[in-house]
Amino acid sequence: MLRIATRLHRIQPSPSSMAGQRARELRAQGRDIVGLTAGEPDFDTPEHIKEAARRAMAEGQTRYTDVGGTPALKEAVAHKFKTENGLAYAPNEIIVGTGAKQVIFNAVLCTVEAGDEVIVPAPYWVSYPDIVRLAGGTPVFAECAAAEGFKLTPGKLEQAISPRTRWLVLNSPNNPSGAAYTREELAALGEVLVRHPHVWVLTDDIYEHLLYDGKAFATLAQVVPALKERTLTINGVSKAYAMTGWRVGFGAGPAELIKAMVKLQSQSTSGTCSISQAAAHAALTGPQDFVTTSRQVFQQRRDVVVAALNDIPGIRCHRPDGAFYVFASCEALFGARTPAGQTIRNSNDWILHLLEAQNLAALQGSAYGIDTHFRISFAAGTDHLEEACRRIAAARAELSD
Ligand code: PLP
Numbered sequence: 288m289l290r291i292a293t294r295l296h297r298i299q300p301s302p303s304s305m306a307g308q309r310a311r312e313l314r315a316q317g318r319d320i321v322g323l324t325a326g327e328p329d330f331d332t333p334e335h336i337k338e339a340a341r342r343a344m345a346e347g348q349t350r351y352t353d354v355g356g357t358p359a360l361k362e363a364v365a366h367k368f369k370t371e372n373g374l375a376y377a378p379n380e381i382i383v384g385t386g387a388k389q390v391i392f393n394a395v396l397c398t399v400e401a402g403d404e405v406i407v408p409a410p411y412w413v414s415y416p417d418i419v420r421l422a423g424g425t426p427v428f429a430e431c432a433a434a435e436g437f438k439l440t441p442g443k444l445e446q447a448i449s450p451r452t453r454w455l456v457l458n459s460p461n462n463p464s465g466a467a468y469t470r471e472e473l474a475a476l477g478e479v480l481v482r483h484p485h486v487w488v489l490t491d492d493i494y495e496h497l498l499y500d501g502k503a504f505a506t507l508a509q510v511v512p513a514l515k516e517r518t519l520t521i522n523g524v525s526k527a528y529a530m531t532g533w534r535v536g537f538g539a540g541p542a543e544l545i546k547a548m549v550k551l552q553s554q555s556t557s558g559t560c561s562i563s564q565a566a567a568h569a570a571l572t573g574p575q576d577f578v579t580t581s582r583q584v585f586q587q588r589r590d591v592v593v594a595a596l597n598d599i600p601g602i603r604c605h606r607p608d609g610a611f612y613v614f615a616s617c618e619a620l621f622g623a624r625t626p627a628g629q630t631i632r633n634s635n636d637w638i639l640h641l642l643e644a645q646n647l648a649a650l651q652g653s654a655y656g657i658d659t660h661f662r663i664s665f666a667a668g669t670d671h672l673e674e675a676c677r678r679i680a681a682a683r684a685e686l687s688d
Pocket residue numbers: 326385386387388389412458461462491493523524525531534535536
């Protein structure tokens with residue numbers, strides 16, 4: 288009989304991947320499902336990036352690369368950090384992995400063991416707590432209320448730190464809330480962190496370029512240089528260049544940490560796909576107009592969705608600063624009943640009702656650590672989004688208070 292290792296019982300399958308799969312299954316059964324679960328841009332990868340991949344293949348760049356990334360891509364990553372973020376990193380302070388997810392996975396597995404704590408502000412990207420649990424560590428959640436813009440405050444951070452804290456995870460712009468920290472807010476968190484030298488910081492900046500209303504992006508190591516020696520800055524090409532399937536992410540931090548991460552990766556996946564690395568190089572070094580255009584399109588869509596949702600009685604949402612999700616409150620609907628007589632008690636009941644009553648697939652806030660909310664992705668065309676909001680309004684109208 289197959290025996291699954293206990294470490295696997297500590298984690299759950301990714302709720303967003305499961306929801307996507309469920310929507311595809313229901314569609315295959317003939318149901319007219321409108322899906323708002325996507326964690327990826329709906330655009331195609333820009334042509335010049337695909338062309339670079341074709342060229343790499345034609346030129347025979349089809350062999351194993353250095354485990355931590357090709358010298359050319361690492362140089363492009365160093366240039367990106369220098370010019371866009373004012374951060375100087377040498378090649379031995381950079382690692383390229385199979386998506387930002389693998390880079391985070393490497394970092395946690397290399398540094399966290401039983402009894403260690405990792406502070407994860409909630410709402411959070413679903414994978415952080417489970418990666419920590421897989422490593423044997425304990426995620427410590429710091430709840431960031433909607434009233435505080437879903438952002439960690441210095442006071443909450445101070446409270447969450449213990450002698451066992453290994454990492455603080457900061458994700459800005461945030462999945463699922465879209466909240467982005469300003470320079471001042473990062474500086475205030477930095478003041479606390481400077482007083483706790485045993486705490487390292489993992490900043491996940493994967494949505495850096497999807498920041499709206501002309502807001503300027505800031506990352507911790509840049510704002511508080513004293514923290515650079517214990518910060519791992521994570522980024523990648525998935526969201527900014529519509530390259531989720533190419534699987535390239537990168538991280539930069541102290542050489543000793545990067546060396547350990549490369550060692551781990553050398554015994555798991557080795558170097559990222561050589562063709563994808565060539566494509567990522569083209570993304571970072573080529574024309575950047577795609578980034579600007581997609582940012583504008585996402586901002587317009589955000590405004591459509593926020594306005595439509597706030598028109599629905601009982602649904603409330605803030606205007607996200609970045610990323611492509613709206614994290615809306617459904618708390619006012621708790622206690623209401625569906626036509627079948629079921630009571631909506633939590634975010635999961637609400638998204639099940641959306642699916643059953645209106646064939647609308649969204650994600651329950653409980654998966655992100657905040658059960659009063661639900662997440663919808665606006666990485667879809669405006670027609671699709673308007674239809675989705677009509678369905679949410681119709682599902683709401685079916686409830687009796
Ligand atoms: N970090 C956050 C906050 C995300 O939302 C995602 C993907 O949804 C990732 C990391 C993973 O990115 P990648 O595709 O580079 O692995």
